[in-house]
Amino acid sequence: MALPKGPGLVMRKLRLPLALTWGGLMAQAVLRAFWPLISIVLFALALTMLGLHDLVPVEVVWGMGALCVLAAVVTGIRGIRRLQWPTQAQALARLDETLPGRPIQALLDDQAIGSTDAASVAVWRAHQARMAERVATAQAPAPDLRLARSDPFALRYVALLTFLVALLFGSIWRVATVADMAPSKLDLASGPAWEGWVEPPRYTAKPTLYLADVRGNDLPVPEGSRITLRFYGEVGALSLAETVSQRGEAPPASDPVQDFTVARNGELRIDGPGGRGWAVRIVPDAAPEIAIEGTAEAEATGEMKLPFTASDDYGVIAGQAVIALDQDAIVRRYGLAADPDAREALLVPLPMPIAGDRRAFSETLIEDYSKHAWANLPVTFTLSVEDAAGQVTQTPATAMVLPARRFFDPLAAAVIEQRRDLLWARANAPRVAQILRAVSHRPEDLFRSQTAYLRLRFILRRLETATIRGLKAEQQEELAEALWDLAIQLEEGDLADALERLRRAQERLSEAMKDGASDQEIAELMQELRQATDNYLQQLSRQAQQNGEQGDQQQAQNSMQMTQDDLQRMMDRIQELMEQGRMAEAEQALQELQQMMENMRVTQGQGQGSQSAGQQAMEGLAETLREQQGLSDQAFRDLQEQFNPGAQAGESQGNQGRNGGQGRGQSHQGEGQGRGQADGDDGDGTQQGQESLADRQQALRDELGRQQGRMPGAGTPAGDAAREALDRAGRAMEGAEQSLRQDDYAGAIDQQSEAMEALREGMRALGEAMAEQQQSQPGQGSAEGDMQTQNRDPLGRNTGSNGSLGSPENLLQGEDVYRRARELLDEIRRRSGEGERPEVERNYLQRLLERF
Structure with missing residues (x-):
């Protein structure tokens, strides 16, 4: 590398970094000299861009403007005096300071001694060569723009922040409006000016009206509107004349700002150059309206419904x-002859539309006052509504009976009547106790259940004790609640078998017709009768199947033959007569139906080789459990295929049906539904695809309902537990059906899991009921126990020798059960951790991990 011959060569090599260094020094000097001026300019621009000058008087604006100009001049002169232009030598020295060993200065130096010594010259040239290499790497240093010592309060940042806010929320065009406030501009104006606005109340949702845009002299405004006027120019050139407000102390007519509320019709006029006048007309706010539509009615469950309509010009609140x-x-x-206890009127908020227009709507007040002391007594309904203006309108007091639940069982109705008398007045307590004691004198003639009788006697003793000591309000409410529960038990009863349920439904319908029940109550009781009849016929059919052909022939000769269609036609005829108001004929037809049902008898076959009712119920539940498991597998397969459209039906990886195998189509379904391959089906389920999963789930739920009507063990704790478990299973199946119809496979699978768990609990309880029954009947227990030892439960275990469900025997034996469980758990964990799987599938797998 050739050594530089002089400063000129060095300057040419360092031209760019030296220029940048000089520019940095220049920026540093200018910023330190003029930062106060820059801050003042930014702050003034920010205030004008935000339009703050429009909010203060013009005198303040120009005073602040003069102050800013003065401060800018002072800081500008001070900055010019302090400004020192950097020289090239200063820039060169600043650049040389950033390099190690100050190589630029070394290149510019000359050898002072030893210039005649060849060795010394060689050393000097080698030194300059190294310095030249360092100079080649020179870069311009960053300028020092820190002003903390000069600005310890960071005023420059305050000005910069204010300017940035003005850029975001202000406008640069507002700066020019300052010039319009100059005195010369005001003097050169053509004359005074005015502005005005009419602001309606907010609840009207009407926009603000600019008076200068109003055409004509007619000015309709909503009631409660506010008018604002502003006068510009010489004070007194414009004045206001109005007769629409009722201001007690009005400001001078020439006041530049006028603000008032319209209180009456009148005239509004601006006198002066460019003035105008209007005839102000108030648009009154109409009072809200409300009306009761029809009469209050109660459903069979006691829920009251009172329809009404309401309207208002701006909306009801x-x-x-x-x-x-x-x-x-x-x-x-009777019990109402005593003076009633003081009770306050019932205050119920009316339902309002949650979304939509409230100017005109129809709603229904829904409440349940079946437990209230005024239930089924004459009351008055007064409905009122209020609008945003505070106006209230109410309907005239409408007299009607407070709708509540009606009891058709004579004993339940008597208990409810005494409950009403007790709530009417605490003074009725001795009379109520006397009547209840008379009712319970001969329980065998009135009570169907000993439990209900014992509950009544317990309530009676508590009532008599409280009456002797002085009945208090708290005890009155507790006894009323206990009487209500007793009446519900007497009304609904504990009906275990289908025949008793049928008789009960017939009695309730007959009582309802005699008492003049409403159409809705009769319709619900008629539906209850249809369901009870259907359950009874299913039980008869099940029992008939247990008998041989010879027994069927003998039964056909000795009993009345009737099809289900005949019964449906008779019930349709009864409902038609009731709808026409021909209650006498309807009651006679109901009695005929009851007699015909009483004549239907099926003698249960008895034989050594026949199965008992408990065994048949257990087999039916086992089949239902297998069918439900198949439906759950099918739903899980459809859930996988829903998020894997490329896979064919039944071919999702890792998906195995109840009968095993990957993607075996109909093998996922219950027994009788997996023969697609044998019947020519291609295995993808197309042969049975005509019937949806929801329909199959509904059919399975209906089958479970029929099985419930045939279950033995009624009245025993185990039998009741089995029925309760099957009720839960039925509700879970219904929820699964609804989820399947909405294509919510994850929710359906959860409901199906609950149904299967409830079915297992029901089968365990049924097995306990069968064991208790066999222990009470040793002769039959031995024969039936021998048969059950040859059977296995749905889980593949022996049912035991005494009819008990389950045994100490495990489903699988050896290490295979633990290995298989670990494999299944690991596979579920693996799939739940795959992020590419759909979220609904991962949530379902996570719920499986939490459960197991």
Whole structure:
């Protein structure tokens, strides 16, 4: 590398970094000299861009402007004095300071001694060569722009932040509006000016009206509107004349700002150059309206429904219903002859539309007052609504009976009547106790259940004890609640078999027709009768199948033959007569139906080789459990295929049906549904695809309902537990059916799992009921126990020798069960951790891990 011959060569090599270094020094000097001026300019621009000058008087604006100009001049002069332009030598020295050994200065130096010594010259040239290499790497240093010593309060940052806020939320065009506030501009204006606005109340949702845009002199405004006027120019050039407000102390007519509320019709006029006038007309806010549509009615469960309509020109905000006792309409006899205890009127908020327009709507007040002391007594309904303006409108007091649940069982109705008398007045307590004691004198003639009788006697003793010591309000409410529960038990009863349920439904319907029940109550009781009849016929059919052909022929000769279609036609005829108001004929037809049902008898076959009712019920539940497991497998397969469209039906990887095998189509389904291959099906389930999973789930739920009607063990704790478990299974199946119809396979699988668990609990409880029954009947227990030892439960275990469900025997033996369990658990964990799987599938797998 050739050594530089002089400063000129060095400057040419360092031209760019030296220029940048000089620019940095220049920026550093200018910023330190003029930062106060820059801060003042940014702050003033920010205030004008935000439009703050429009919010203060013009005098303040120009005073602040003069102050800013003065400060800018002072800081500008001070900055010019302090400004020192950097020289090239300063830039060169600043650049040389950033390099190790100051190589630039070394290149510019000359050898002072030893210039005649060849060795010394060689050393000097080698030194300059190294310095030249360092100079080649020279880069311009960053300028020192720190001003903390000059600006310890960081005023420059405050100005910069204010300017950035103005850029975001202000406008640069507002800066020019400052010039319009100059005195010369105001003097050169053509004349005074005015502005005005009419602001309606917010609840009207109407926009603000600019008076200058109003055409014509007619000015309709909503009631409660506010008018604002501003006068510009010489004070007194414009003045206001109005007769629409009722201001007690009005400001001078020439005041530049006028603000008032429209209170009446009148005239609004601006006098002066460019003035205008309007005839202000108030648009009144109409009061809200409300009306009761029809009469209050109660469903069979006691829920009251009272339809009503409401309207308002701007919308209803709230409503209330007041229910008061109509003592003048009450027949004061028996328990109602005493003076009633003081009770406040019922205050119920009216339902309002959650979304939508409230200017006109129809709603229904739904409440349940079956437990109230005024249930089924004359009351008055007063409905009221309120609008945003505070106007309240209420309906006239409408007299009607407070709808509540009605009891058709005579004993339940008597208990409810005494409960009403007790709530009517605590003074009725001795009379209520006397009547209840008379009712329970001969329980065998009135009570169907000993439990209900014992509950009544317990309530009676508590009532008599409280009456002697003085009945208190808390005890009154507790006894009323106990009487309500007793009446519910007497009304609904504990009906175990289908025949008793049928008789009960017939009795309730007959009582309802005699008592003049509403159409809705009769319709619900008629539906209950249809269901009870259907269960009874299914039980008869099941028992008939247990008998041989010879027994069927003998039964056909000795009993009445009737098809289900005949019964349906008879019930349709009864419902038609009731709808037409021909209650006498309907009651006669109901009695005929009851007699025909009583004549239907099927003698259960008895034989050494026949199965008992408990065994048949156990087999039916086992089949239902297998069918439910198949439906659950099918639903899980469809869940996988829903998020894997490329796979064919039944071919999802790792998906195995109840009968095993990957993607075996109909093998995922229950027994009788997996023969697709044998019947010519291609294995993808197309042969049975005509019937959806939801329909099959519904059919399985219906089959479970039929099995419930044939279950033995009624009245025993184990039998009741089995029925309760099957009720849960039925509800879970219904939920699974709804989820399947909505294509919610994950929810359906959860419901199906609950159904299977409930079925297993029901089978365990049924086995306990069978064991208890066999222990009470030793002769039959031996024969039936021998048969059950040859059978296995749905899990593949022996059922035991005494009819008990299950045994100490495990489902699988040896290490295979643990190995298989570990494999299944590891596979579930692996799939739940795969992020590419759909979220709904991963959630389902996570729930499986939490459960197992």
